[in-house]
Amino acid sequence: MRVQLVKLAHARSGDKGDTANVGLIAMRAEGYPILVREVTAERVKQHFQDMVRGDVERFELPNLGALNFLLHESLGGGGTLSLMTDAQGKTFSTALLRMEIEISDNEARKLELN
């Protein structure tokens, strides 16, 4: 079944220059391997379309059940140069949580999503 990330993860985002970072955290330990499998750097780049002009990098933090994404060239120049409402990338977190992923019925049951 298809499920939106907001059902199984929470997130926080911030900025470093023109790069936004999004920390994506599994709400339950069982959800982390699903995030690793489904939420790849390529998928995230695709998801954000024109909002992210540069590359997407992904780092794994199995100890926290979390992934960290760097979204390069996504903040209109970044810092004080940016004209964006969200020049600090604070809302890229929930923008990522809009993403839909595919999980098995068994996984959905484990995560109590059905």
Next chain:
Amino acid sequence: MKETIRIAAGQGFWGDLPDAPVRQVEGGPIDYLMLDYLAEVTMSIMQKQKARDPNAGYARDFVPLMKRILPACVERGIKVTANAGGVNVRGCADAIIAVARELGLAGKVRIGIVTGDDIMSRIDELLSRGIELRNMDNGEPLSSVRESIQSANVYLGAAPLVEALNHGAQIVITGRATDTGLTLAPLIHEFGWAADDWNRLAAGTIAGHIIECGAQCSGGNCQFDWRNIPNLADVGFPIAEASPDGTFVITKHEGTGGRVNIPSVKEQLLYEMGDPHEYITPDCVADFTTIHLQDDGRDRVRVYGIEGRPATEFLKVSISYSAGYKAVGTLVYAWPDAYEKAQAANKILRARLDRLGLYFDHVLTEFVGASATHGPLAGEPRADAPEVQLRVGVRGQDRSAIERFTKEIAPLILTGPPAVTGFAGGRPKVEEIVAYWPALIPKSEIKPMVEVLDA
């Protein structure tokens, strides 16, 4: 040696809740109060203030705050670490000494000051010796913006703060010191951690990272279960309760609002994170993939297992430079067809700007209420939206072009689509852009200086 040291965060940024540090001092036992005042471009604002008034150039809020809390700090032996000194650490210290005397605390307070971070006057000399201070983000050499530089400060680590504490300072005031060093220094001082005890230095650094944004780890801006986070009106700022072995507990004062739990701490750990394997500070390289969290009771999260590696041979430099001007104008369009009207108004505005022959480096239109934060991910805006805000920003080198732009917003009310409002604030303001230039400098170039003064 004490078994645990409680370090309380009082400000997540310059402009955070003014009473938070007072509540940290009065709300329960703490050993240290840590105050982070400096954002990336704060130094340039302070540099400008100092140019106008040689006595200015530091976080002025720090002075009335100390007036409120200094008697309690002296009475209970609470020490303060603050990077409130900006570009005038001495001026800030003098103001605090005056406050101490006014409060009848002369001879009872020692103030440590840390300087040596300001390299503004050394830029040409450094460049001439081949230290290029290239932009860490895009590789450009600093010479390309040499004439526009407004401030240049090195991020100092914990070591000079430790020296000040070791000399009996109760209040340590720094200029551009790292946020994490303000927390790490007290731990090195209290527990006698060695300069190459990388795991413990990394642990103290991560404790600093967790509490440096104030309530952002204790329930503020927390997505996990946000509806049920209790009493944010009275949110408790975080406290790191650290042990000599490098483990620590994140908590807050009893009876305060907010929430400290594993999700709230995880969110903050990932905030502004780059490569989690190497969180680089002047003091060490911390590895965020070694952090372990454990529930330690209500509003308590235990953090352990942290590993670190040797510090690098470089320090980061925060340089600010003038990068032109910008202005942002907004108008609000109401139902029916709010989004369509805002789009039409944008087209009209753009046509007028074109006709005026104005040149900008960048023009950005956003539709707040439709797509400003999530862009196309938000889907097609609702046709029956009650209102949509048109927000147009311009940026460029020519101040007069930006000025001219600011005069084109209000006329849209009488010369554009109907049901428009939201212009009570007058013309948009033209802002000078002070941009941030991060660079690296060899550690051998920088000699931090420490003085301890008696009030």
